[in-house]
Amino acid sequence: MIGYQNLHSHTYFDDGKCSADEMVKGALAAGLTSIGICCHSPILSQKCNWAISQKDIPAFQQEVFAAREKYRGIIDVFCGIEYDLLSGIWVEPKDFDYCIGATHYLPLPMGENQFLYSEVDTSKEALADLVSRIYHGNSDSAAEFFYAQYQLLAENKDVDIVAHFDLITKFDEIGVTPEKEMIFNQKSSSYMSAAMEAMRLLVRYDKIFEINTGAVSRGYRKTFYPAIPLLKELHRLGGRVTLSTDAHVPQNAGFGLDEALKLAESCGFKEIWQLKQDGFKPVKTTAFF
Numbered sequence: 001m002i003g004y005q006n007l008h009s010h011t012y013f014d015d016g017k018c019s020a021d022e023m024v025k026g027a028l029a030a031g032l033t034s035i036g037i038c039c040h041s042p043i044l045s046q047k048c049n050w051a052i053s054q055k056d057i058p059a060f061q062q063e064v065f066a067a068r069e070k071y072r073g074i075i076d077v078f079c080g081i082e083y084d085l086l087s088g089i090w091v092e093p094k095d096f097d098y099c100i101g102a103t104h105y106l107p108l109p110m111g112e113n114q115f116l117y118s119e120v121d122t123s124k125e126a127l128a129d130l131v132s133r134i135y136h137g138n139s140d141s142a143a144e145f146f147y148a149q150y151q152l153l154a155e156n157k158d159v160d161i162v163a164h165f166d167l168i169t170k171f172d173e174i175g176v177t178p179e180k181e182m183i184f185n186q187k188s189s190s191y192m193s194a195a196m197e198a199m200r201l202l203v204r205y206d207k208i209f210e211i212n213t214g215a216v217s218r219g220y221r222k223t224f225y226p227a228i229p230l231l232k233e234l235h236r237l238g239g240r241v242t243l244s245t246d247a248h249v250p251q252n253a254g255f256g257l258d259e260a261l262k263l264a265e266s267c268g269f270k271e272i273w274q275l276k277q278d279g280f281k282p283v284k285t286t287a288f289f
Contacts, residue, residue, distance in 0.1 A: 011037060011063070018249060028074070034274070034275070035253065042087060061095070064079040107149070142184075151201055165226045174227055217252040271285065
């Protein structure tokens with residue numbers, strides 16, 4: 001049976017609000033045929049209250065595995081990890097069914113080859129202040145530092161999926177946010193060059209990009225990640241996409257997937273990639289109708 005899959009959902013082991021069992025029930029209510037439940041990898045080098053602790057990883061896996069057995073034959077349940085670049089060697093992605101690669105931080109240059117890091121998605125005010133103080137108002141420079149991090153994701157052979165590629169624009173929506181209120185000029189050649197350089201490398205290493213509906217479901221945005229110009233460029237480059245909701249509550253397990261599929265088609269994609277028991281496989285977009 002062909003149906004929607006969402007590989008990006010969270011539980012109370014990190015910043016989610018529910019158990020694995022509750023998330024599976026949410027997926028069933030949304031009509032999904034498979035669900036992936038993941039955890040934010042431990043981040044020991046930063047103060048972080050939204051990632052799983054190292055000691056809780058076995059308990060998280062056991063809970064997801066229990067849900068897999070409980071619902072076997074009804075819905076496929078996969079156990080994943082959202083691996084953050086700042087996690088270093090503190091987690092082993094091979095212990096999971098799949099790995100979502102992500103960066104949630106903007107490097108703060110402190111000297112030659114020395115950096116601190118600050119989250120990019122806490123608030124518009126915090127991000128604007130960061131760009132103003134640390135990057136002296138040069139948002140293109142900040143974007144270059146953000147997207148440069150994807151080189152490490154691309155070269156990580158365990159990473160399957162790229163999470164919310166343009167998360168740095170969480171508070172800037174093309175066609176929604178008034179231009180004078182935008183932190184980043186996504187139409188600038190420097191911004192697009194930085195994003196495209198990262199995208200080309202990720203495509204070269206065969207990573208799958210998620211069309212992520214999560215920020216819309218949580219009321220932060222009206223449009224999905226990545227932005228339409230980036231999705232069109234991704235298609236031109238021969239990139240691959242999957243659909244995800246980045247759900248933190250069961251009600252959002254299937255949020256916006258119809259719209260995400262239509263967006264993918266409008267940008268030229270004819271296939272959506274899904275995880276099966278024997279790896280990632282393409283599913284024609286027409287199969288969902």
